[in-house]
Structures are given as structure tokens and as C-alpha cells.
Amino acid sequence: MGTGRYLYGIIETEKRESFGNIGVGNSEVYTLQHEGIGAVVSDIPANYKVEVEEAVTHEKTLRKIMETNTIIPMGFGVIAKNEAEIKNILKQGRMKFKNTLEKISNKLQINVKISWDKRILADILGEYEEIRTLATEAKKTADQSLKIELGRKVKSALDERKNEYLKNIHSVLGDLSSGFKENKITNQDTIMNASFLVDKEQEQKFYDKTDELEKEYDKKLMILVVSPLPPYNFTEIEIKKMDSKTIDDARKTLELGQEVSMSEINSAYDHLARKHHPDLHPDDPFAEEKFKKIKNAHEVLTKYCEHYLCSLEKSKVEETLLIQEKTG
Amino acid sequence: MVTQSPDVSSLAEVLDRILDKGIVVDLWARVSLVGIELLTIEARVVVASVDTFLHYAEEITKIEQAAIGVPAA
Numbered sequence: 571m572g573t574g575r576y577l578y579g580i581i582e583t584e585k586r587e588s589f590g591n592i593g594v595g596n597s598e599v600y601t602l603q604h605e606g607i608g609a610v611v612s613d614i615p616a617n618y619k620v621e622v623e624e625a626v627t628h629e630k631t632l633r634k635i636m637e638t639n640t641i642i643p644m645g646f647g648v649i650a651k652n653e654a655e656i657k658n659i660l661k662q663g664r665m666k667f668k669n670t671l672e673k674i675s676n677k678l679q680i681n682v683k684i685s686w687d688k689r690i691l692a693d694i695l696g697e698y699e700e701i702r703t704l705a706t707e708a709k710k711t712a713d714q715s716l717k718i719e720l721g722r723k724v725k726s727a728l729d730e731r732k733n734e735y736l737k738n739i740h741s742v743l744g745d746l747s748s749g750f751k752e753n754k755i756t757n758q759d760t761i762m763n764a765s766f767l768v769d770k771e772q773e774q775k776f777y778d779k780t781d782e783l784e785k786e787y788d789k790k791l792m793i794l795v796v797s798p799l800p801p802y803n804f805t806e807i808e809i810k811k812m813d814s815k816t817i818d819d820a821r822k823t824l825e826l827g828q829e830v831s832m833s834e835i836n837s838a839y840d841h842l843a844r845k846h847h848p849d850l851h852p853d854d855p856f857a858e859e860k861f862k863k864i865k866n867a868h869e870v871l872t873k874y875c876e877h878y879l880c881s882l883e884k885s886k887v888e889e890t891l892l893i894q895e896k897t898g
Numbered sequence: 899m900v901t902q903s904p905d906v907s908s909l910a911e912v913l914d915r916i917l918d919k920g921i922v923v924d925l926w927a928r929v930s931l932v933g934i935e936l937l938t939i940e941a942r943v944v945v946a947s948v949d950t951f952l953h954y955a956e957e958i959t960k961i962e963q964a965a966i967g968v969p970a971a
Contacts, residue, residue, distance in 0.1 A: 579920065625912045629904060643920035646913070659923075681915070691961040705962045708955060721951025724958050753914075758950050777901050784900045795901040796911075802919035810924040896922065 574649045575602070575611040575656060576620075578631050579641040579800070580667050583608035592631050594624050599631055602653055604660035607667050610635060611656065620647055632800040640675045642667060642807070643800040659809060663893040670805055676770050679799040681753075682743065682780065684736075684762040686728065689789040694727050701727065732761045735791065739783060746776045751803040761791075765803040773798070806896035814887040817874055820867035821882045828883045832875050839868040 576594050584606055589599040593612030601608035610631075614620075628646050635641050650656050660667070695702055704720040739762070744750060749767030756763075768776050777795065784793045821828075824838040842864050851857035874880075874890065881887075904912070 577923075622913070623909060625909060625916055629912050629916055633904065643916070645918055645920050645922045646916040648921075648923050688957060688961070691958045692965060695958065695962055695965065701958065702962070705955075705958055709959055709963070714952075717955040718948055718951045720958065721953065721955035724954040725951060728954070758953060780900050793900045796904055796907065797901055799904055799915065800920070802915055805920050807921045808924065809921065 572616050572652065574614045574616050574618075574651055575609075575653065576614045577644045577648045577650060577656070578610040578612075578628065578635070579643045580660075580663075580671070581608050581610055581635065581639045581641050582606060582668075582671055583639075589631075589635055592627075592634055594620060594627050594631075599635075602656050602660070604657055605664060607660050607664055609656045609660055610641065611650075614649060620649075629800075633798065636678070636798065636800050640671055640677075641800055642670050642674070642805045643802050658889070659891065659893075662891045663807075663809065666807060666893050670807065674767070674801045674804060677748065677767050677801060677804075678770060678773065678797065679801045679803060680747075680766045680768050680773075680776060680795060680797040681799060682762065682764055682766065683760060683794045683796070684739065685757065685759045685792045685794075686761065687787075687790055687792050690728070690731070690791075691724070693790070694724060698723070698727055731790075735787065736762060742779055742783065743776065746772045746779060749801075749804045753803070765799075767801055767804045808892075808894060808896045810892040812874060812887050812890040812892055814884045816870055817882055817887045818884065820870040823863055823867035824871065826871075826882065828881065830871075830875075830880045830882060832872075832880065835868065835871050835875060835880070839864065843868075 576597075578593070578599065581601065583601050583603050585601075586603065587601045587608070589610070591598050593599040594614060595612075595618065597612035597614065599610060599612045601610055603609070625646050632641060632643050650659075695705065701720065701723050704716065704723060708716045708720045740750075743766060747766040747768045749765075751765045753763040753765060755761075766776070777797075780793055780795050784791075787793070821830075824835065824842060826834065826838055843861065846857065846860050846864060848854075848857040848861050854860075871880075871882075873892075874887070904915075907915075
């Protein structure tokens with residue numbers, strides 16, 4: 571069995587760099603580079619079983635590299651079969667990686683989670699007579715609907731405060747960051763679970779501000795800041811293999827050969843779109859569908875040919891990677 | 899001090915941060931992550947529901963009892 575390469579991320583580098591034996595299974599972490607861009611990897615036996623617990627190693631390795639380099643982190647658990655595959659990704663993704671590295675240069679991610687401090691309920695009780703009355707009654711009865719009614723009232727009182735608090739918090743922390751992403755909320759007492767992209771120069775100021783916010787919302791909110799983190803949420807890139815069937819269908823729709831230029835794609839589209847425009851075929855129930863298919867084929871081929879030589883031959887298509895911002 | 903090092907995060911928290919974030923590659927099989935369902939089971943999205951209302955009703959009743967000095971049942 572051969573040796574695979576476990577991937578940690580992408581950095582800017584001109585030469586092979588070693589980061590020491592800090593990888594999965596205590597392996598050496600080093601770079602494979604292509605024209606100034608390097609993949610941070612470690613060798614891994616092909617039959618090695620990566621345990622879930624290694625997620626901690628993955629993150630620790632990223633944080634170590636982050637001390638000296640700007641890194642685009644990989645998702646957890648990606649193993650390439652060999653060096654050639656990694657070089658292919660570096661070659662085809664070069665511009666995308668370069669732009670992303672520039673965007674996150676000298677920045678770090680800070681996660682902020684804000685939950686209710688249970689003591690806020692005392693405030694709510696003091697403020698809403700209706701809730702006080704309901705709470706006293708709900709205690710005396712086994713009637714579930716009264717409890718649900720009480721809970722609903724409490725929730726809406728909390729929601730009102732939540733909006734007011736978050737508006738302030740967003741504006742305070744937003745001023746100190748250049749990116750903001752919301753994460754899933756997994757607990758009913760959590761009101762915000764977000765990631766901020768922060769310039770290293772602003773890092774301390776950001777911590778100071780969150781300390782101030784904690785004081786301001788004492789007995790109301792619990793604020794937890796986790797930092798420093800690699801910019802996981804601001805580098806969401808997906809790399810896919812081009813689907814040769816989709817390309818071939820599009821090629822046939824536009825009546826093209828195996829080797830084409832961008833201008834041939836465009837003129838084939840212009841010609842067919844004009845010929846099959848639904849306005850010209852009011853009696854044909856399939857005209858709309860046909861027109862849509864032509865438009866779609868044009869979109870597919872333009873995307874494919876944007877950066878690459880336009881060979882629509884199957885083997886060429888299959889070598890091509892689709893490297894783009896993650897959607898959805 | 900509200901800032902915490904990622905070192906003290908639980909495994910579930912780390913996974914939440916690094917799964918499907920950053921660069922995701924579709925070409926190679928990802929490692930088989932045994933036991934991941936158990937760790938991420940709490941990661942279901944919370945929606946406002948009867949459960950939530952009952953949760954708040956219970957919490958506020960506790961607070962109310964504490965405030966008037968009646969021990970919780």
C-alpha cells in the first residue's frame with residue numbers, strides 16, 4: 571500500500587518548509603509547493619485510520635502554523651492519494667488561493683457565543699406583572715396550557731430584549747472586524763453564535779470590548795469568546811471534479827465539436843438562442859424548455875472555459891477541477 | 899475575562915468548528931468518522947416550540963419561588 575498525504579491547509583511559500591512532528595499520528599508537517607503556493611501536508615499510511623479525536627490535532631496544527639503564516643484551513647479529514655493530485659489542485663486553484671490568502675492576511679477568527687444568564691428572568695418577573703401572575707397560577711395547577719402560555723410570554727419578553735442587546739453588540743464588535751458569519755445555534759438559551767474576522771492589530775481591542783460588554787450585560791448575558799482560531803468561516807472554498815457528462819450534454823445542445831474557443835461557444839449560443847426564442851414559436855409547447863436548455867448549456871460551458879483551454883474531450887474535462895466559493 | 903483558548907474546547911466544539919469549513923474537497927474519500935453522529939447529535943437546530951415554552955415556564959417558576967423564599971418542590 572502507498573502513502574497518502576493528509577492536508578491541513580494552504581499557505582504562501584517559495585520553498586519546502588517543515589513545521590516539525592506536529593501532525594496526525596505525530597508525523598512531520600511540511601509543504602508541497604507550486605509557484606509560490608504551498609499545501610501543508612503530512613505523510614499518512616494508506617491504511618491509517620484517522621480517529622475523530624484527531625480533529626483536535628488538526629486544529630492544533632493549524633494554530634501552530636498560524637503563528638508564523640497566513641493559512642487557508644482545510645476541512646477535517648481530507649487525504650490525497652499522492653503528490654500529483656495535490657500539485658494539480660495547487661496549479662488550478664492558484665488564483666483563487668492567492669486572492670483568499672490576501673483577503674485573510676494578518677487576520678484571525680474569533681468566535682463569540684452569547685447566551686442568556688438565567689438571572690435575567692428575575693428582571694423579567696419584575697418588569698411584567700402579567701408574567702408574575704401567570705407564574706403564580708401555573709405553579710398551582712397541573713394545566714399544561716397555562717405553562718405553555720407562560721413560557722410563550724417569557725420567550726417574547728426575552729426576544730424583545732435580545733433584539734435590543736444584539737443590535738448594540740453587533741455594532742460594537744462589527745466596528746472592530748472585517749467579516750462576520752453566523753453559525754448554527756444549538757441551544758435554546760443561546761442568542762448568538764458568530765464568527766468574526768479580526769485584524770491582528772485589533773485583536774486585543776476586540777477582547778477588551780468583549781470584557782466591557784460582559785460588564786455592561788452583567789446578570790443578563792453570558793459571553794464566551796474562543797480565540798485565536800484559523801479563519802475557518804471566511805475561507806469556504808469547494809473543489810470538485812468537473813462532471814464530464816454535464817459538459818458533453820451542453821456541448822451537444824450547442825452543436826459544438828470537441829475543441830472549441832470561447833468565441834465559438836458564444837456565437838453558437840447567439841445563433842441557437844435567436845433561432846429557438848419562445849417569442850418566435852408561440853405554438854410550440856416545448857419552445858420554452860428548449861430555450862432554457864440552450865441558456866443553461868451556455869452557462870455550463872462558459873464556466874468551464876473561463877480559465878482553461880476549451881477542449882471538451884472527456885479525458886480533458888475529467889482532469890479539470892471546479893474551484894469556487896462554497897454555496898449554500 | 900470572557901476569552902477562552904481553543905485548547906479547552908470539547909471534541910464536539912472542535913468538530914463543530916472544523917467540519918465542512920475552510921476548503922472542502924470532493925475528489926477523495928474523507929476519513930470515515932465513526933461516532934460522529936453521537937458527537938453532533940446536540941447540534942440540531944433549535945426551533946421555537948412547545949418544548950422551549952415549557953423550558954422557560956419551568957425556569958421562571960424556579961426564579962419566582964427563589965424570589966419569594968419558597969423552596970422549590
